[in-house]
Amino acid sequence: MTASLAELARYLPHLVLRTEPGDLEHYGRDWTRRWTPAPLAIALPGSIDEVQGIVRWANAHRVAIVPSGGRTGLSGGAVAAHGELVVSFDRMNKVLGFDAVDRTLTVQPGIALQAVHEAARGHGLMYPVDFGARGSCQIGGNIATNAGGIRVIRYGNTRQWIAGLKVVTGGGELLELNRGLVKNATGYDLRHLFVGSEGTLGLVVEATLALTEPPPPCNVMLFALPAMDALMRVFGECRRRLKLEAFEFFTDRALHHVVAHGAQNPFETASPYYVVTEFHENETEALAVFEHCLESGLVTDGVIAQSDAQAAALWKLREGITESLAKYRPYKNDISVRIAVVPDFLDAMQVLLTREYPDFDVVWFGHIGDGNLHINVVKPAHVSDADFIAQCETVTKRMAAILHAHGGSISAEHGIGLVKKPYLASARSEAEIALMRGMKRVFDPHGIMNPGKLFDP
Amino acid sequence: MTASLAELARYLPHLVLRTEPGDLEHYGRDWTRRWTPAPLAIALPGSIDEVQGIVRWANAHRVAIVPSGGRTGLSGGAVAAHGELVVSFDRMNKVLGFDAVDRTLTVQPGIALQAVHEAARGHGLMYPVDFGARGSCQIGGNIATNAGGIRVIRYGNTRQWIAGLKVVTGGGELLELNRGLVKNATGYDLRHLFVGSEGTLGLVVEATLALTEPPPPCNVMLFALPAMDALMRVFGECRRRLKLEAFEFFTDRALHHVVAHGAQNPFETASPYYVVTEFHENETEALAVFEHCLESGLVTDGVIAQSDAQAAALWKLREGITESLAKYRPYKNDISVRIAVVPDFLDAMQVLLTREYPDFDVVWFGHIGDGNLHINVVKPAHVSDADFIAQCETVTKRMAAILHAHGGSISAEHGIGLVKKPYLASARSEAEIALMRGMKRVFDPHGIMNPGKLFDP
Incomplete structure (x- = not known):
């Protein structure tokens, strides 16, 4: 144990500190696997006071802090590879309160997203931010990255559901930001500054989450589509005539992988694009939309779920994609453009990929209604790991330039x-x-x- | 003309500059009337380039800038009383573009809120932020104060509808913030920082506004209620069973003034509280809610509008309050607490007012669903203007202490x-x-x- 760490242990005698190699490895990395974990130690505070104490100690000894949630991130934001102190919120994972009038849930930062969902449901309400890592990710990390997911089209990102935040700044101050108020016009909104700041300004130590009513019963449709332009028009039609909860697209290559992984393909012939959409139940209008799109040639085939099991099976085609690709350890990226720009951007990417990387197996899927596309590339068998990584870096570089030209963003939600x-x-x-x-x-x-996260000092 | 102003005129030869006393007076003040306008001059830029030029000149000469919209503010944020250059956006008031896929409207900052409403309506969509000053206030000012209003309960504040902002910082940099993206996880969200910053960080020079679908047909109900606790329970009932677009309360003193000003009182007997609520048309459920509340003693009387004219007449009882009081030039304040805290806060205020200011005519109204209350106090006839102002300052001071104790805010939306x-x-x-x-x-x-606005340097 270093001298400074020994002093931390003396200064906060009840603080749980871990330095075993297994812990350093476990807490030092996230879902990226590029960096070798090498933290100084892991601190597991049990209270806000302990967090403040850690920050005071870190300032005195100039030790870097990496705030740590469920470490399900894909951008390395929670990686500790340079002797940092990891501050994990695994022990601060409780629901602290519920207010039925304000419809807010106050929680510690280490609570899993799924536990938030369950607590809200227990009060007949809903916390509407949702995505695949719900069982492992923590609300503090969701706030630090302004997490999005599959319901953003109706409910917005995490940002929209943060009624109050307690944070400890890098300077060691405890701030109570907004305190659950709906309206509060008293200067700069520091709460919104902390949402999405990736742990570079301070640590989220408590959050008051706004809840909402669960949606009415929903139904699920799957479409097969001949072209991207058709897909955009179907999106317009669905958005205008149905109350959308989700509108997700994927390509034929995505379908190929998810079916190879065990999902059921409901179609007999292949199409370049597919859409899964969930909407407030309205069978008549949904059928009318579907028939209109079929007659106009905007869709070539489709299915409306007739049972919860069938709805789940249709969702599986979209939600199973990431898992079906996991064994290939594909190159991944998560980008956004304005919704209207999606077709032009995809065209430009297609030109680049076909010309420069003709043997890449490229899988697109994502949230069309948010202009948010996920690209996954599977390594061709004949290319070495090192060559593939090098080529993917050039893909990212070129994609960044194409995004810049299209007014887009290199990170939609990661x-x-x-x-x-x-x-x-x-x-x-x-x-x-x-x-x-x-x-x-x-x-x-x-x-x-x-x-070193977000930008260099 | 001062030497520095002459240089500005040379530096930006097409800039409209005004120094006539009438203009200095007109542009130097807002709806507060406490300060004597004394700006250096009024600049009316016609382009972003001119705004940047003004800021460069102001930095070189250390001249203070007051950004100026419709000057309908009630907190003095747009007052120029110390030789500042007022930068008015009256000439930058156009719609620049509409995107049907992204559902966004791009506008210059000087456009009136009502013109934004009309432009959105022209595309079959809605910009949902709305309040009384809609005809005069400008969107740049709405953004600078994160304006709220009567639809916040369903649609949130201005903040929620800003998809992109162009700003010129105090340092003279033009920033394009977020560029209309739905998802953009690329560091600190400076767009949200500028919303509500009251012109202290820079000038909003362009905004991309998110639009939404207009609501389905709505209906309006008016309730008379015996007590604040009953009002909170009626709010819970209405929110649970109806789709609320608005839920506004006012007191018997407010009804007294608005009726004296010409509105029609639909009730024969007086009640301490009244509520106007607007909701997605559902006559059966609305009647059921009303009957339940009547049987439980939560309301003592009520009206459901049977026509648009009657709906307008019911709304008039709430929306006409400010106008009915205007001739008294009342003391005004606009505060917020968490929704659940409203009854306790009002109790504490009532104790204070009854004990210390027994002859004050106190009028409460506001947005219960946002925890946002407006207090107006009419000067008693026997009290001098100077004494009244002095007494009201002590009310504010004591109210601030009560708010602090209740976790509230001294400014909800002003x-x-x-x-x-x-x-x-x-x-x-x-x-x-x-x-x-x-x-x-x-x-x-x-x-x-x-x-000098928001805080002293």
Whole structure:
């Protein structure tokens, strides 16, 4: 144990500290596997006071802190590879309160998203942010990355559901931000600044989440579509005539993989694009939309779920994609453009990929209604791991340039972390990045909070 | 003309500059009437380039800038009383574009809120932020104060509808923030920082507004209620069973004034509280709610509008309050607490007012579903103007303390400006205010942007 760590143990005698190699490895990395975990130690505070104590100690000894949630991130935002102290919220994972009038749930940052869902459901309400990692990810990490997912088209991102936040800044101050108020016009909204700040300004130590009513009964449709333009028109039609809860697309290559992994293909012939959409139950209108789209040639085939089991099977075609690709350890990226720009962007990417990387197995899927596309590339068998990684770096570089030209973003919902840091300037101007650096210095004068993530100091 | 102003005229030869006394008076003040307007001059830029030029000149000459919209503010945020250059956006008031797929409207900052409503309606969509000053207020000012209004309960504040912002910082940089993206996880969200910053960080020079579908046909109900606790229970019932577009309350004193001003009182006997609620048309359920509330003694009387004219007449009882009081030039304040805390807060205020200011005519109304209450006090005839103003200052001071104890905010939607600056510390901690000062220095290194508003440098 280093001298400074021994002092931390003396200073906070009840703080749980771990330094075993297995813990350093476990807590030092996230779902990216690019960096070798090498934290100084793992601190598992049990209270806000302990978090403040840790930050004071870290400032005194100039030790870097990596805030740590469920570490399901894909951008390396929670990686500790340079002797940082990982501050894990695994022990601060409780529901602290529920207010039936304000419809808010107050929680500690280490609570899993799924536990938030269950607590809300227990009160007849819903916390509507949802995505695949729900069982492992923690609400503190969701806030740090402004997590999105499959319901953003109706409910927005995490940001929209944060009624109040307690944070400890890099300077060690405990701030109570917004305190659950609906309206509060009293200067800069620091709550919104912390949402999406990736642990670089401070640590989220408590959150008050707004809840809402669960949706009415929903139904699920699957469409097969001949072209991207048709897909955009079907989106317009569905959005206008149905109350959408989700509108997700994927390509034929995605369907290929998810079917190879065991899902059932309801179609006999292949189509370039597919859509799964969930909407407030309205069988008549849904059938009318489907028939209109079929007659107009916008869709070539379709299925409306007739049971919950069939709805789940249709969703499986979209939600099973990531898992079906996992064994290939594919290249992944998560980008966004304005919704109207999706077809042009995909065209430009298709030109690039066909010309430069003709043997890449490219899988697209994502949230059309948010302009958010996920790209996965499976390594061709004849290409070595090293060559594949090198080629994918050039894909990212070129995609960043295409995104820049299309007014898009190199990170829709995964965050910047370490993985996308080299490409931040494709989405944010030099002036913006300089201002972000200046703001970080205000909140974190000694630069101890997750240094090297988002941007270099 | 001062030497520096002459240089501005030379530097930007097409800039419209006004220095006539009538203009200085007109553009130097807002709806508050406490300060004597004394700006240096009024600049009316016609382009973003001109705005940037003004900011460069202002930095070089250390001239303070007051950004100016419709000046309908009630907190003095747009007052220019110390030789500032007022930058009015009256000439930058156009719709620049509409995107049907993204459902966004791009506008210049000087466009009136009502013109935004009309432009959205022209495309079959709705910009849902709405309040009484719609004809005069400008969208740039709405953004600078995160304006709220009567539809927040369903649609949220202005913040929620800003898909992109172009701003010129105090340092003179043009930033394009978020560019209309739905998802964009690329670091600190500067767009949200500018929303509600009251012109202290820079000038909003363009906004991309998200639009939504208009609501289905709505109906309006008016309730008479015996007590605040009953009102909160009726709110819970209505929110659970109806799709609320608005839920507004007012007191018997408010009804007295609005009826004296010409509105029609539909009730024969007086009640302490009244509620106007608008909801998605559902006559059966609305009647069931009403009957349940009547049987439980939660309401003592009620009306459901049977025509658009009757709906308008019911709304008039709430929306006509401010106008009915205008001739008295009442003391006004706009505060918020968590929704659940409204009854306790009102009790505490009632104790204070009854004990210390027994002859004050106190009128409460506001947005219960947002925890946002407006207080108006009419001067008793026997009290002098000066005494009344002095007494009202002590009311504000004591109310700020009561708000602080109840976790509330001294400004729900009017902003801090000059009027509430002495009370900012009741809603935000010293640490938060210090961080806000630090952030201002990052965006506005020479302190030229609306100095003295929100907080002192």
